[in-house]
Each structure stands twice: as C-alpha cells, then as structure tokens.
Amino acid sequence: MTVLEVKNLTKIYKTKGSSITVCALDNFDMRIEEGEFVGIMGPSGSGKTTLLNMLATIDQPSKGKILMNNKNPYELKERELALFRRRNLGFIFQEFNLLDSLSIKENIILPLVLERMHAKEIEKKVEEIAAVLNIKDILNKRIYEVSGGQQQRTACARALINHPSIILADEPTGNLDSKSSYDLMDSLQKINKTQKATILMVTHDPFAASFCNRIIMIKDGKFFLEINKSSNRQVFFNEILDYLSLLGGGYNENL
Numbered sequence: 001m002t003v004l005e006v007k008n009l010t011k012i013y014k015t016k017g018s019s020i021t022v023c024a025l026d027n028f029d030m031r032i033e034e035g036e037f038v039g040i041m042g043p044s045g046s047g048k049t050t051l052l053n054m055l056a057t058i059d060q061p062s063k064g065k066i067l068m069n070n071k072n073p074y075e076l077k078e079r080e081l082a083l084f085r086r087r088n089l090g091f092i093f094q095e096f097n098l099l100d101s102l103s104i105k106e107n108i109i110l111p112l113v114l115e116r117m118h119a120k121e122i123e124k125k126v127e128e129i130a131a132v133l134n135i136k137d138i139l140n141k142r143i144y145e146v147s148g149g150q151q152q153r154t155a156c157a158r159a160l161i162n163h164p165s166i167i168l169a170d171e172p173t174g175n176l177d178s179k180s181s182y183d184l185m186d187s188l189q190k191i192n193k194t195q196k197a198t199i200l201m202v203t204h205d206p207f208a209a210s211f212c213n214r215i216i217m218i219k220d221g222k223f224f225l226e227i228n229k230s231s232n233r234q235v236f237f238n239e240i241l242d243y244l245s246l247l248g249g250g251y252n253e254n255l
Contacts, residue, residue, distance in 0.1 A: 002070075003166050003198045004055070006030040009064035011050050011221075024050040026221040027064070032166070035196035037189065039209040041240075042218035043247050048202045049170070051218070055200070056168055057085055069165055086114060090159030090167040094174040096151045098143050098158075104150075105130075105139040108157045115162065129157045132194075133187050149180025153187060160191060169201040173208045185211040206244060210237035219247055 011025040025047040032038055042048050053059040054066060057073050065072060073084055091097075098107050105126060112122045130136040133153040138146050146154070152172060159167055169188075173181040189211045191197045203209050210233045217224040227243055229236045 001034040002031055003034050003036075003068065004030070004032040004200070005065075005067040006051075006055075007065045007067075009051070009054065009066065010062050011047075011054060011059065012062040023221055025054075028218070028221070028223060030216060030223075032198060032200060034198055035192070037192040037199045037211070037213045038201070039212035039215045040200065040202045040218065041204065041206075041209060041215055041244065041247075042224065045220075046218040046247075047221040048218060050221075052168060052170055052200075052202050056089065056091065057081060086111065087162070088165040090162070090164035092152075092155055092159050092167060092169040092172045094171040096148075096155045096175075098151060098155060100143050102143075103139070104135065104141050104143070104146065104154050107143070107154055108139075108161055110158060111162045125161055126157075129161050132191060133157050134183075147180070149176055149183055152176060152180070152184055156184065156187065156191075160195075160197060163195075163197075165198065167197060167199040169199060169203075171203055171205075172201065173203070173205055181205070181208060206237060206240045209240050210234075215240060215243075217243060217247060 007029055009025055009028040010023070013022045013024055015022065028047070028051065040048050040051065050059065054061050060074065066074065068088055071084070073081055076084055108129065109122050109126050112125060126139070127136070130139055133156055135150060135153050135157065138150055143151060173184060176184060185208050188199060192199055201208070201212065209215055213229050215227045224247065225243060227239055
C-alpha cells in the first residue's frame with residue numbers, strides 16, 4: 001500500500017523587493033510504501049527542509065501534487081486539514097517541542113486527549129509505547145528533570161502513540177550525543193520493524209541514515225540518486241558515505 005506519493009513537486013520562492021526567484025525544489029517525485037523507513041539526504045540548500053515542510057502541510061507547493069493515502073491535503077478545508085494532519089502525520093523535531101508545563105506522560109498522551117479517547121485506552125497505549133521506547137520509569141517526571149535523549153524519546157512516543165500513517169522526522173539526532181542518538185535510532189528501527197510504522201527522516205547524519213531501509217539523495221532541488229540497504233548496517237553506512245562524497249561539500253549542513 002502506498003502511503004505517500006509525490007508527483008512533480010516544485011517550490012519557487014520569490015525574493016522580497018525584487019523579481020529574483022529561487023527554485024528550492026524542482027519537479028521532485030517520490031513514493032513511500034507502508035512500513036518503509038526512508039531517509040532524505042542532500043547538501044545545504046538542496047531542498048530537504050522545503051520538501052519536509054510541504055509534506056507537513058506547513059508550506060504550499062508552487063506546482064505538483066502530494067498524495068497521502070490517496071488524499072491531497074492541500075485540497076482540504078482548514079478544519080479538515082487540521083484533523084487530517086492530527087490523524088495521519090506524526091512529527092519528531094530536532095528541538096523536541098515538548099511542553100514544559102506537562103509531565104512526560106501528559107506530553108505523550110496529548111494527541112489521544114485531543115481525540116477524546118477513553119482514559120483506560122489511553123493508559124494502555126501509553127504503557128505500551130513507553131515500554132518500547134524505554135521511558136516507563138520517567139512518565140511522571142517533568143521535562144527539565146530528564147536528559148535530552150529521554151526528551152527526544154518522549155517526543156517519539158507522542159508522535160507514534162496514535163499510529164499515524166507516516167512519521168516525519170526532522171534531524172531527530174541533531175541535538176543528541178552519540179549514545180542517545182544510537183538509542184533513539186535503534187528504537188525507531190525496532191518500531192518500524194515490529195509495528196510496521198512508516199517513517200520519513202530528513203538527516204545530515206550518515207550514522208542515523210544507516211538505520212533506514214532506503215536513502216533518497218537530493219541535489220539542487222532535484223532527485224540525485226537512491227540507495228537501498230542490501231546488507232548489514234555497517235556496510236550500508238559505508239555506502240552512504242561513499243555516495244555523499246559525490247554530492248560535494250555542504251551535505252552535513254542544514255538547509
């Protein structure tokens with residue numbers, strides 16, 4: 001089943017006060033099937049973040065089409081779009097985006113509370129996802145009482161708890177040390193395999209990318225190449241490094 005299909009996606013920005021235009025994404029095509037774990041990589045200015053923003057319905061395409069479960073979110077009315085986003089998209093950000101006034105548990109269950117799910121069902125779901133992400137022992141703590149790695153796993157739990165159609169992850173390891181990065185990516189990989197969660201991750205980090213099943217590289221707003229994991233993660237990591245060298249300098253910077 002195709003979860004996400006992108007056809008001829010183009011984004012053109014106009015510079016304020018002048019007639020200069022910048023094509024951030026140029027006739028980009030992509031398809032993601034249910035249960036895939038796909039990484040998006042590319043140099044600074046390649047269009048990674050522009051792509052993610054349009055998939056997240058934050059930014060309007062200039063041309064082309066985005067289909068999620070055969071629906072174009074940009075054809076929905078504002079209220080319908082808000083509901084579509086809440087039920088179909090899960091977000092993991094580099095900055096965590098957790099609410100300091102809430103406990104770890106309260107942050108995680110927020111999407112279910114908005115759906116007015118029954119308390120017993122919420123309790124069951126939070127226990128399950130907390131066990132998978134190894135955060136059961138911190139559920140009652142506040143954000144400032146836990147580590148950065150625990151905060152990011154909390155953000156992952158919040159993104160995953162209502163089983164969205166696709167998880168959009170934006171540089172999820174960007175603010176983490178090496179151990180926390182490994183723990184997070186290992187958890188995402190397990191969730192992808194055991195729960196068939198569909199994940200699309202934008203990253204500059206080849207280590208994080210090596211946990212994916214497939215990597216799509218973008219250059220100058222266009223599809224550049226695709227790599228599929230055919231062996232173990234270490235071999236895939238080395239392949240990613242080799243292909244990144246073809247992209248030239250700046251691949252390890254954010255857009």
